[in-house]
Amino acid sequence: MKGLASVISMEFRKILAYRSDFWVTFIGQTLIQLIVARSLWQSIFESNQVESMQGFDLNMITLYYLLVPIGTRILAGQNIGFLSREIYDGTFTRYLIYPVNVFVYKSTTYLTHSLFYCFQLFFIYLIYQIIFGGMTFHPEQLFLGVLIFFVASICYMFLCMMVELIALWADNVWTLMVMLKFFVTFFGGGIIPMDFFPLWSQKILALTPFPYLISLPVKTMMGLMPLNESITGIGVLIVWSCIFLGMLQLLWSKGQKSYTGVGI
Amino acid sequence: MIKVSNLSKSFAVYHKEPGLMGSLRGLFIRKSSIKYALHDVSLEVHPGEILGLIGANGAGKTTLVKILSGIMHPTSGEVSILGFKPWERSNQYRRQMSLIMGQKSQVWWDLPALDSFLLLKEIYQIDDETYQFNIDYLSKTLGIADHLKTQVRKLSLGERMKVELMAALLHNPKVIFLDEPTIGLDITSQKAVREFLKDYQRKYNPIMILTSHYMEDIKELCSRINIIRKGEMIYDGPLSHIQKLTGDTKHLKVTTKDGELEFTIPRENLAIKTKEIFESHEVIDLNIQDPSIEDIIDQILKHGLQKQ
Numbered sequence: 001m002k003g004l005a006s007v008i009s010m011e012f013r014k015i016l017a018y019r020s021d022f023w024v025t026f027i028g029q030t031l032i033q034l035i036v037a038r039s040l041w042q043s044i045f046e047s048n049q050v051e052s053m054q055g056f057d058l059n060m061i062t063l064y065y066l067l068v069p070i071g072t073r074i075l076a077g078q079n080i081g082f083l084s085r086e087i088y089d090g091t092f093t094r095y096l097i098y099p100v101n102v103f104v105y106k107s108t109t110y111l112t113h114s115l116f117y118c119f120q121l122f123f124i125y126l127i128y129q130i131i132f133g134g135m136t137f138h139p140e141q142l143f144l145g146v147l148i149f150f151v152a153s154i155c156y157m158f159l160c161m162m163v164e165l166i167a168l169w170a171d172n173v174w175t176l177m178v179m180l181k182f183f184v185t186f187f188g189g190g191i192i193p194m195d196f197f198p199l200w201s202q203k204i205l206a207l208t209p210f211p212y213l214i215s216l217p218v219k220t221m222m223g224l225m226p227l228n229e230s231i232t233g234i235g236v237l238i239v240w241s242c243i244f245l246g247m248l249q250l251l252w253s254k255g256q257k258s259y260t261g262v263g264i
Numbered sequence: 265m266i267k268v269s270n271l272s273k274s275f276a277v278y279h280k281e282p283g284l285m286g287s288l289r290g291l292f293i294r295k296s297s298i299k300y301a302l303h304d305v306s307l308e309v310h311p312g313e314i315l316g317l318i319g320a321n322g323a324g325k326t327t328l329v330k331i332l333s334g335i336m337h338p339t340s341g342e343v344s345i346l347g348f349k350p351w352e353r354s355n356q357y358r359r360q361m362s363l364i365m366g367q368k369s370q371v372w373w374d375l376p377a378l379d380s381f382l383l384l385k386e387i388y389q390i391d392d393e394t395y396q397f398n399i400d401y402l403s404k405t406l407g408i409a410d411h412l413k414t415q416v417r418k419l420s421l422g423e424r425m426k427v428e429l430m431a432a433l434l435h436n437p438k439v440i441f442l443d444e445p446t447i448g449l450d451i452t453s454q455k456a457v458r459e460f461l462k463d464y465q466r467k468y469n470p471i472m473i474l475t476s477h478y479m480e481d482i483k484e485l486c487s488r489i490n491i492i493r494k495g496e497m498i499y500d501g502p503l504s505h506i507q508k509l510t511g512d513t514k515h516l517k518v519t520t521k522d523g524e525l526e527f528t529i530p531r532e533n534l535a536i537k538t539k540e541i542f543e544s545h546e547v548i549d550l551n552i553q554d555p556s557i558e559d560i561i562d563q564i565l566k567h568g569l570q571k572q
């Protein structure tokens with residue numbers, strides 16, 4: 001337990017070691033994404049001469065696009081390659097030599113990053129409330145939404161770890177990871193809110209983990225989700241997490257036999 | 265102790281024709297062959313012993329170390345170290361083992377060494393007293409106390425190597441693998457690392473396996489050596505016995521009016537050969553020596569163990 005605490009503490013120190021980098025991505029990405037989305041949707045609204053679409057007015061949609069980028073960063077935890085790059089260059093051997101479980105260690109560092117972004121999300125949401133404040137503020141929505149994001153990041157982490165582990169057999173899984181990220185963002189409602197998807201596709205997607213990863217927590221934060229659906233969503237995420245974890249273990253039990261410590 | 269019996273490791277090697285067409289063809293058909301990096305290797309190492317592994321590039325030294333440290337599964341054969349199978353990676357084994365690689369850093373680059381050490385303290389569950397003692401002892405003997413608060417990636421190669429050594433020894437391992445620990449270091453640092461290892465060995469009596477391409481390391485540190493050639497172990501014994509292996513030869517250095525000549529010849533031919541030389545050249549200086557360890561090793565690595 002104390003071991004985990006020091007892993008977390010060290011990961012925080014690493015994040016802070018690159019703090020300028022951290023602020024640039026935080027402010028830069030968020031602002032750019034926000035401005036692009038707002039102007040785009042503004043013109044869509046104007047050309048259709050409507051005040052709202054699928055229950056979103058312009059302020060709502062702005063909030064949506066404010067929350068999505070930070071939300072996806074909570075999901076993504078560490079950068080792409082947090083396992084595959086280390087497998088590729090041999091750093092990975094470290095976790096085989098130290099008396100630690102590599103997945104416990106890696107999950108801890110991953111979720112430390114996620115936690116960090118959770119704080120950012122709180123912060124952003126509060127700033128939005130202070131500046132625009134149009135809606136009445138519901139702290140319980142905020143907390144539930146952030147909680148769902150955190151659970152979702154666990155689920156997405158296991159999925160990522162599976163794909164990253166393919167590096168045990170193939171040299172380059174970067175492309176796969178980028179594709180995975182795109183699929184999750186697109187089918188999770190990160191590019192266009194899911195309400196704009198045709199109904200049949202929404203029904204199909206509900207059978208996959210995607211909508212629970214982005215759309216659910218964002219809409220929970222915005223108060224667009226009934227409480228029971230949010231709670232059920234957490235259950236669904238937990239089930240998917242268990243499935244991915246099982247597959248991950250299977251993959252690792254095969255893969256570790258073929259690991260050759262390349263790069264050292 | 266370490267006991268290795270009939271250990272083999274093979275890799276599937278995929279052949280790709282060079283060029284774009286080759287790459288495209290490789291998408292559909294991959295020719296592969298089996299390559300043995302280790303073949304039927306057996307050895308034993310006892311506590312207090314430093315075993316030196318010698319072999320040309322690609323001989324299989326690192327492969328052996330990777331298997332013994334549990335990074336890699338072997339293709340066949342058995343290994344028992346302190347009663348453990350390394351590749352099962354039980355925490356009990358890993359708490360008593362350490363691997364130091366001259367080529368690859370294990371400490372965290374983005375952080376000062378002390379931060380890494382603190383994490384290792386938790387990972388290995390080292391108690392406060394031992395930790396403080398080891399930090400003091402190691403940083404003092406390695407002479408690196410001043411560098412422990414600098415980000416590791418900003419240290420020089422030699423300083424980083426010393427940090428690696430510290431990190432690897434904080435938990436007083438009973439089994440230590442060193443894969444080219446002195447690679448790329450200047451003469452002074454090489455010497456410092458050697459002196460340190462010797463001191464450490466005397467103090468803690470661990471089992472050590474060391475690979476190095478610097479004969480000086482081997483001469484100074486290893487009581488016993490193993491020579492690996494193309495994955496096979498061809499010699500196991502003290503370094504001092506190695507001269508007998510290649511037969512009794514002498515090294516002849518002749519300075520003549522036309523320049524320098526060198527010969528390596530069997531001892532029994534020495535008289536005849538010198539006579540020949542004196543008859544056919546105008547000799548200014550003649551020097552007869554036993555061949556150096558370096559020469560012998562070089563011969564063995566090139567040609568194997570057949571007597572010349």
Ligand SMILES: Nc1ncnc2c1ncn2[C@@H]1O[C@H](COP(=O)(O)OP(=O)(O)OP(=O)(O)O)[C@@H](O)[C@H]1O
Binds near residue numbers: 275300301319322323
């Ligand atoms: N992951 C791998 N896949 C395929 N072949 C490998 C792999 N690792 C090593 N080999 C091959 O196995 C052989 C032994 O390699 P190894 O790294 O053990 O050599 P070494 O004795 O440590 O050499 P060096 O002195 O250059 O470090 C080499 O021919 C190498 O090409």
Ligand SMILES: [Mg+2]
Binds near residue numbers: 326327
């Ligand atoms: Mg090597």
